Each structure stands twice: as C-alpha cells, then as structure tokens.
Amino acid sequence: MNPFSLARPKDHAATHALLTGRRFSLPLLKGGGMDVVDHLKEGLWKPDVVIDTRHLRAPGASAPISKDGQTIRIEAWATMSEIAASDILLKDAPCVAHAVGSAASPQVRNVGTAAGNLLQRPRCWYYRNEQFQCLKKGGGTCFAFEGENKFHAIFGEGPCYIVHPSNLAPALCITDAVVHLHGGKRASLPITDLYHTPDKGIRTEHNLEPGEIVTHITLSPAPVSGFYAIKEKQSFDWPLAFACAALQLDGSTIRSARVCAGAVAPVPWLLPGVDAALKGVDLDDDKALRAACAKATEGARPLSQNAYKLTMLPVAVRRAVLMAAGKKVEA
Amino acid sequence: MVSSNDPGWNNGKDAGKDGVSRRSFMVTLGASAAAASLSQAAQAALPKGQDAQPESDVRGPGETSLTLNVNGQSRTIKAEPATTLLDALRQKMGLTGPKEICDRGACGGCSVIINGNLVASCMMLAADAEGAAITTIEGLSKDGALDPVQESFIRHDALQCGYCTPGFVMAGRALLDKKPKPTLAEIKKALSGNICRCGTYTNVFNAILEASGQPPVMDSAPGA
Numbered sequence: 025m026n027p028f029s030l031a032r033p034k035d036h037a038a039t040h041a042l043l044t045g046r047r048f049s050l051p052l053l054k055g056g057g058m059d060v061v062d063h064l065k066e067g068l069w070k071p072d073v074v075i076d077t078r079h080l081r082a083p084g085a086s087a088p089i090s091k092d093g094q095t096i097r098i099e100a101w102a103t104m105s106e107i108a109a110s111d112i113l114l115k116d117a118p119c120v121a122h123a124v125g126s127a128a129s130p131q132v133r134n135v136g137t138a139a140g141n142l143l144q145r146p147r148c149w150y151y152r153n154e155q156f157q158c159l160k161k162g163g164g165t166c167f168a169f170e171g172e173n174k175f176h177a178i179f180g181e182g183p184c185y186i187v188h189p190s191n192l193a194p195a196l197c198i199t200d201a202v203v204h205l206h207g208g209k210r211a212s213l214p215i216t217d218l219y220h221t222p223d224k225g226i227r228t229e230h231n232l233e234p235g236e237i238v239t240h241i242t243l244s245p246a247p248v249s250g251f252y253a254i255k256e257k258q259s260f261d262w263p264l265a266f267a268c269a270a271l272q273l274d275g276s277t278i279r280s281a282r283v284c285a286g287a288v289a290p291v292p293w294l295l296p297g298v299d300a301a302l303k304g305v306d307l308d309d310d311k312a313l314r315a316a317c318a319k320a321t322e323g324a325r326p327l328s329q330n331a332y333k334l335t336m337l338p339v340a341v342r343r344a345v346l347m348a349a350g351k352k353v354e355a
Numbered sequence: 356m357v358s359s360n361d362p363g364w365n366n367g368k369d370a371g372k373d374g375v376s377r378r379s380f381m382v383t384l385g386a387s388a389a390a391a392s393l394s395q396a397a398q399a400a401l402p403k404g405q406d407a408q409p410e411s412d413v414r415g416p417g418e419t420s421l422t423l424n425v426n427g428q429s430r431t432i433k434a435e436p437a438t439t440l441l442d443a444l445r446q447k448m449g450l451t452g453p454k455e456i457c458d459r460g461a462c463g464g465c466s467v468i469i470n471g472n473l474v475a476s477c478m479m480l481a482a483d484a485e486g487a488a489i490t491t492i493e494g495l496s497k498d499g500a501l502d503p504v505q506e507s508f509i510r511h512d513a514l515q516c517g518y519c520t521p522g523f524v525m526a527g528r529a530l531l532d533k534k535p536k537p538t539l540a541e542i543k544k545a546l547s548g549n550i551c552r553c554g555t556y557t558n559v560f561n562a563i564l565e566a567s568g569q570p571p572v573m574d575s576a577p578g579a
Contacts, residue, residue: 129548
C-alpha cells in the first residue's frame with residue numbers, strides 16, 4: 025500500500041469538507057475497509073487520505089437497525105453481521121437479513137458495513153487486476169467481452185459486463201428502500217436510482233455526487249420475502265445468480281410479487297415481467313410457478329461462457345419465491 | 356520537495372487573496388504530505404466565522420504512535436496509517452500467531468478476535484482497531500494452560516501442516532464464546548472463512564464439537 029493519511033472527521037459536515045476541500049486531492053471514504061484495503065493492496069487506488077466513517081452518527085441514529093412505525097432503518101455503519109442477525113429484519117424483511125447473511129465470511133461480515141456493501145466495487149477479475157487497463161480504469165477495452173466471462177453479466181447493453189457485487193442492494197430494491205445522504209443538494213435517493221448501467225457512466229457504478237455521503241437507509245417491511253443464491257460452493261463464495269422476492273399472498277395464491285435478481289447484470293436487475301407473471305399463480309401449482317419464473321431470462325444476452333446463467337436464474341427466482349412463502353426448497 | 360515540517364515554508368507572508376500562495380498551491384500538487392499544513396494555513400487566513408474546515412482528526416501519512424489493547428495489555432507502537440493490524444501484530448509486536456497467507460481476507464489465517472468478533476487482521480488498518488479489545492492466539496492460554504479449543508485440536512489431530520491452525524482455533528473460540536453448544540451446521544458456517552489446504556476439516560469440526568462438550572459426529576480420517 026502507498027502511504028496515506030487517515031482522517032476521523034467529527035461529523036458528516038467535517039467529512040464533506042474533507043472530501044470537497046483543498047486539503048487533500050484524492051480523498052477516499054471507507055466503512056469497514058474490506059473493499060478499500062483490497063484496492064489499496066492491489067495498487068488500484070492511491071488516495072492521499074482515507075476517511076473513516078464508521079463512527080459517524082446521523083441524527084436519530086440509535087441501534088444499527090431500528091424500526092419506527094412502518095419504517096425500518098439501517099445505519100450506514102451497521103455491520104453485515106448485525107444486519108444478518110437483526111430480529112427486526114429477520115421478522116419484517118427476511119430477504120434483507122438472509123441476503124446479507126449469505127454474503128462473504130464471518131470475518132468479512134463482522135467488519136463490512138451497509139454503506140460499504142452498497143458502494144463496493146465490482147469483482148470482475150480484469151477490473152481487480154492492476155495489469156488490465158480495462159474500460160472502468162480508463163482503458164479502451166472490456167477484456168471480459170472476448171475473454172474469461174464465466175462470472176459476468178447476461179443482461180445489459182455493455183460496454184462493460186460486470187455484475188453488481190452487492191447482495192444487499194437487490195433486497196433493498198424490492199422493499200422500497202431509500203438511501204439517505206448528506207452533503208449534496210438532495211437529502212435522499214431511492215435505492216433503484218442509486219446505480220447506473222455502464223453505458224451511462226463507466227468509471228462508477230453509483231449516482232452519488234462528489235461529497236455526498238450515505239448516512240442511513242430506510243425501507244418498508246416485507247415480512248413475506250425471501251432470498252436464494254446459487255454458488256459454486258455454498259459457503260463463502262460469490263453467487264453465480266441470486267434472487268430476492270417479496271410477496272403478498274392470499275392463501276397460497278400470489279396476489280402481488282416483486283423480484284430482483286443479482287449477479288446477472290451491472291446493476292440490481294428488477295424483473296417486472298416475472299412480477300406480472302407471478303400474479304395469480306398458486307404456489308402449489310409447480311408448473312405455473314416455473315412458467316412464471318422462466319420469464320426471468322427475457323432480454324438476456326449471455327456472453328461466450330455464461331449461458332449457464334440462463335438455466336440458473338429461473339431456478340434462483342423460483343426458490344426465492346418459495347423461500348418467501350416459507351415453503352421447502354430443494355437443497 | 357518541500358516537506359510539511361520544513362519551518363517557515365508557508366508562514367502566510369506570501370499568501371494570495373484567498374489565503375493560498377502560488378508557492379503553497381504548487382506544493383499541494385506535488386506533495387500530499389504538505390497538504391495538511393497548507394490547508395491549516397489557508398484556513399487561518401480566512402475571515403473569522405467562516406468555518407472552512409470543521410475539525411477532523413488526521414494522522415499520517417508517516418508514522419504516528421498508536422496504542423492497541425492486545426491480549427489484555429495496552430501496547431504503544433509507531434505505525435503508518437497504511438499499516439494493517441496483521442503487520443502491527445506480527446512485525447511491530449512480535450505476535451506471529453496470526454499468519455499472513457492470502458493477504459486478502461479470503462483464507463482466515465490471520466483471524467483475531469476483536470471485541471468478541473472474528474476479524475481478518477490482514478484487511479483491517481491497525482488504527483481501526485484502536486480502543487478495541489484484540490485477542491490473538493497468543494492470548495488464549497490462561498496461566499500456562501491451553502484453551503479447551505486448542506486442547507481439543509491436539510486430541511483430534513485437527514491439523515496437518517498447521518499453518519491455518521491459529522485462524523481455525525480463533526474462529527472456533529469466537530463461535531463458542533457466542534454459542535457454547537453449536538450444531539455442526541453452525542460450526543461449518545462459523546468456520547466458512549477459514550481455508551485448510553490440507554483438508555483437515557473433519558477433524559477440525561470434531562475438535563470444536565468436543566470442545567463444546569458434544570460428541571464428535573463426523574467420521575474421522577483413518578488413524579485419527
């Protein structure tokens with residue numbers, strides 16, 4: 025790692041001042057630091073100051089996860105372990121707790137934060153390797169397009185084929201989550217507006233302005249919700265495809281559904297076609313359920329090595345729906 | 356190159372109308388080390404009541420003193436902000452129990468317990484562990500007696516080359532501190548961030564089951 029200064033601003037205003045002031049030219053925010061230290065070790069980032077944010081408390085912040093009426097609140101600094109073990113989330117938005125609990129290892133979850141998880145950079149091996157000057161790093165080529173793209177996107181128009189790395193974001197996309205901000209012109213942003221596809225901006229995945237800091241996240245309860253990930257190994261691995269589903273049930277009939285897929289596109293991938301097709305489906309009618317979930321791959325354009333995700337994604341969606349409804353899912 | 360501790364390099368006499376001199380501006384471009392002093396000078400030149408730079412505690416980029424609470428002892432070292440906790444433990448404090456293996460938080464060899472939570476010390480800045488209770492494998496034994504998890508690892512031959520063992524023992528200890536009688540599934544989940552290249556998992560699981568007062572349930576390797 026190159027040398028850098030380490031700053032602990034006293035509040036969000038001081039953080040904003042460090043980010044936008046003249047004192048440092050390459051400031052870098054960190055939460056738990058898992059992804060930041062990874063970039064520093066690989067030589068991908070050379071900040072002159074790393075700004076710690078874990079101690080910053082937004083007004084009204086009490087516990088890492090709290091609930092007020094019908095609003096659930098996750099602080100930016102809440103660790104992934106705290107989210108995964110939260111009684112509030114396990115009861116009122118289980119897809120969020122399960123998605124986060126499925127990510128990474130205990131060592132990572134004990135340190136990684138909610139905001140850090142949302143804003144971590146992609147795991148594309150070309151992006152992560154200092155040797156490859158890919159589009160994301162100002163180069164002229166997406167090496168994955170003609171190269172090793174087994175773990176890359178099956179949706180999106182390019183020109184970069186990362187999959188978004190966050191497990192948390194797709195779960196938040198089906199629970200009306202709002203990301204609360206400090207330091208910019210706006211106070212908040214719906215989670216569905218937090219990210220952009222690579223054709224709208226190649227260097228970043230998010231739509232935050234310089235100097236904007238995530239303070240906390242609010243979301244609505246989704247007690248009938250579930251998460252299912254398919255991985256090469258079921259522990260401590262990045263998902264090949266996963267899905268989050270939130271349902272409203274009338275007995276065993278789906279009254280409404282919201283499904284978001286992950287690890288298949290450069291952004292959390294909402295599946296409105298599946299939502300519509302699931303409406304009115306009886307969960308015990310396996311054929312109808314499978315037919316609805318098959319719509320998950322509509323519009324997909326796999327790369328040379330990842331067409332297997334076309335088979336996998338409808339399975340992940342169906343199992344997430346069954347998990348949401350508390351049904352048994354094949355191992 | 357002008358350094359930040361070069362006396363008088365930016366004493367305000369040559370400051371421009373916004374408090375930043377041409378010379379100090381050039382220094383900012385060239386030396387991040389100098390930037391801190393520059394900004395303080397620039398801030399001092401601003402009119403009163405104009406809070407350009409609210410307070411921030413900034414250290415580095417050079418070595419500063421850092422106090423860590425390791426295995427119940429408060430120890431002060433000199434370290435750069437870029438020093439990882441693992442480097443601080445191994446190279447500054449001589450605690451070589453935590454191992455540097457993958458160096459990316461992927462193998463668990465460097466695991467330590469911080470405020471009761473298992474952490475990969477290779478991916479944590481040492482400064483981020485300030486004020487926390489850090490336990491390394493050196494801190495597990497009490498009065499010369501090994502921790503029950505360590506005893507159980509020996510009894511179950513839960514190691515081959517042994518390089519990953521400190522990490523596994525810490526993961527087992529962290530689990531039992533939170534859950535004294537874990538199921539096998541819970542043990543597997545708690546140890547999922549630790550990799551054993553020799554593949555001694557069966558014996559590791561058995562060791563932790565027995566350390567928690569439960570009978571081993573996995574088939575042991577022949578001869579174990």
